[in-house]
Amino acid sequence: MRVVLGVAGGIAAYKAAHLLRLLRADGHDVTVVPTASALRFVGEPTWSALSGHPVATDVWSDAHEVPHVSLGRAADLVVVAPATADLLARAAHGLADDLLTNVLLTATCPVVLAPAMHTEMWENAATRANVALLRERGVTVVDPAVGRLTGADSGAGRLPEPEELLDHARGALSGAAAAAGSGPRERDLLGRHVVVTAGGTREPLDPVRFLGNASSGRQGVALAEAARERGASVHLVAAHVEVALPEAEPGGLRVTRVGTAAELHAVVRDAVRDADVLVMAAAVADFRPARTATDKIKKADDGAVPVVELVRTVDVLADVSAHRPHPGLLVVGFAAETGDATGTVREHAERKLRSKGCDLLVVNDVSGGGVFGRPDNDVLVLERAPDGTVQVHAGDGLRGSKPVVAHGVWDVVARHRRGGGAAGHAGDVSDPGV
Numbered sequence: 474m475r476v477v478l479g480v481a482g483g484i485a486a487y488k489a490a491h492l493l494r495l496l497r498a499d500g501h502d503v504t505v506v507p508t509a510s511a512l513r514f515v516g517e518p519t520w521s522a523l524s525g526h527p528v529a530t531d532v533w534s535d536a537h538e539v540p541h542v543s544l545g546r547a548a549d550l551v552v553v554a555p556a557t558a559d560l561l562a563r564a565a566h567g568l569a570d571d572l573l574t575n576v577l578l579t580a581t582c583p584v585v586l587a588p589a590m591h592t593e594m595w596e597n598a599a600t601r602a603n604v605a606l607l608r609e610r611g612v613t614v615v616d617p618a619v620g621r622l623t624g625a626d627s628g629a630g631r632l633p634e635p636e637e638l639l640d641h642a643r644g645a646l647s648g649a650a651a652a653a654g655s656g657p658r659e660r661d662l663l664g665r666h667v668v669v670t671a672g673g674t675r676e677p678l679d680p681v682r683f684l685g686n687a688s689s690g691r692q693g694v695a696l697a698e699a700a701r702e703r704g705a706s707v708h709l710v711a712a713h714v715e716v717a718l719p720e721a722e723p724g725g726l727r728v729t730r731v732g733t734a735a736e737l738h739a740v741v742r743d744a745v746r747d748a749d750v751l752v753m754a755a756a757v758a759d760f761r762p763a764r765t766a767t768d769k770i771k772k773a774d775d776g777a778v779p780v781v782e783l784v785r786t787v788d789v790l791a792d793v794s795a796h797r798p799h800p801g802l803l804v805v806g807f808a809a810e811t812g813d814a815t816g817t818v819r820e821h822a823e824r825k826l827r828s829k830g831c832d833l834l835v836v837n838d839v840s841g842g843g844v845f846g847r848p849d850n851d852v853l854v855l856e857r858a859p860d861g862t863v864q865v866h867a868g869d870g871l872r873g874s875k876p877v878v879a880h881g882v883w884d885v886v887a888r889h890r891r892g893g894g895a896a897g898h899a900g901d902v903s904d905p906g907v
């Protein structure tokens with residue numbers, strides 16, 4: 474989402490630098506519009522370095538791009554932190570004497586103002602009237618916190634902490650999404666960090682040969698892209714894939730390429746430390762050659778063929794499920810199953826869910842032929858409840874193109890987290906989203 478972060482001239486401007494980082498970590502594209510006096514507190518290089526964008530400070534710079542109109546029009550959210558008494562007054566009365574007030578006049582998106590000032594100014598009748606007027610017009614004016622102010626004094630007027638302001642920003646964005654009919658689901662991974670593996674690993678036999686598999690990586694890449702669309706910061710761990718990988722976005726999407734199961738294991742073990750969700754969509758080799766020849770294996774003159782000894786690879790899914798770096802990590806596995814004399818697809822899948830120790834298992838029924846490389850998919854999702862019972866999800870949302878199925882899987886993940894999830898995840902019961 475495109476966020477304009479306005480900064481007015483108050484000592485709390487330094488806190489806006491942290492808010493900027495949080496907004497970027499949430500995946501937003503943030504343009505900072507400081508007022509002239511804000512720049513006396515925190516300089517232009519800080520804002521441009523942290524936002525990754527040039528900083529527009531007045532209506533006259535880059536006039537050919539008409540920033541006083543284009544910034545406000547294009548924004549999905551405008552947040553002003555800190556909003557001084559002067560800024561509130563100018564906003565309430567529709568003044569347009571600098572770039573920030575122009576942005577406020579042209580914005581059609583939600584506007585969140587976070588005032589910070591001395592208690593007397595906050596309580597002054599003029600400020601109260603301005604705040605009332607702004608609120609009446611639908612602007613969110615956050616109540617300032619009570620506490621230590623700039624000098625030795627304390628009272629109402631402190632800028633709330635950046636984390637709290639981030640919650641207001643998220644609330645304004647999801648409220649707007651709901652009003653637009655796209656529903657809050659669209660951004661329900663905001664603030665979450667997810668790791669998604671995709672593609673097939675390759676286990677080398679010699680410098681030119683490997684044991685591989687037919688995974689195209691389509692479903693894994695679609696899952697990473699869907700998570701990104703829903704606001705998550707995503708780490709995509711890609712083995713061999715046949716589809717284009719999404720472009721990395723600083724703070725929003727990271728891609729790490731891996732070759733073998735062992736490389737994937739090492740990257741994933743490290744990546745999940747600060748993740749909320751791991752989705753193991755990669756087709757990881759179960760076996761690898763016991764030895765990798767350093768030189769290309771030659772055909773023997775006598776026609777003898779080499780015998781390749783295989784050894785088991787680490788089961789990454791089972792290992793991460795059993796050794797979670799923190800109890801909040803939700804682990805989602807994948808399985809390809811066929812029904813046979815020993816059980817139905819669902820029975821096999823249920824056994825796999827338990828043996829792998831993951832929370833959710835996305836199951837491809839491959840009885841009628843593989844799904845590898847096909848653009849569409851049809852899956853069951855098995856969900857382990859805290860009491861050990863297993864719930865099965867299927868049907869609409871879990872059938873269709875791989876992007877549709879990807880969103881269907883994230884829907885189940887989101888509901889699972891909201892419902893408290895599997896054993897060991899009780900701490901997330903009150904989570905508003907995933």
Ligand code: CTP
Pocket residue numbers: 734753754755756757758759786787788789790791805806807808809810
């Ligand atoms: N997996 C893994 N590490 C492995 C092998 C598989 O993490 N060394 C993960 C895959 O990413 C996937 C799930 O485990 O999430 C698949 O389990 P697997 O036991 O390979 O099941 P199937 O692919 O269904 O194959 P089979 O039951 O025939 O072994």
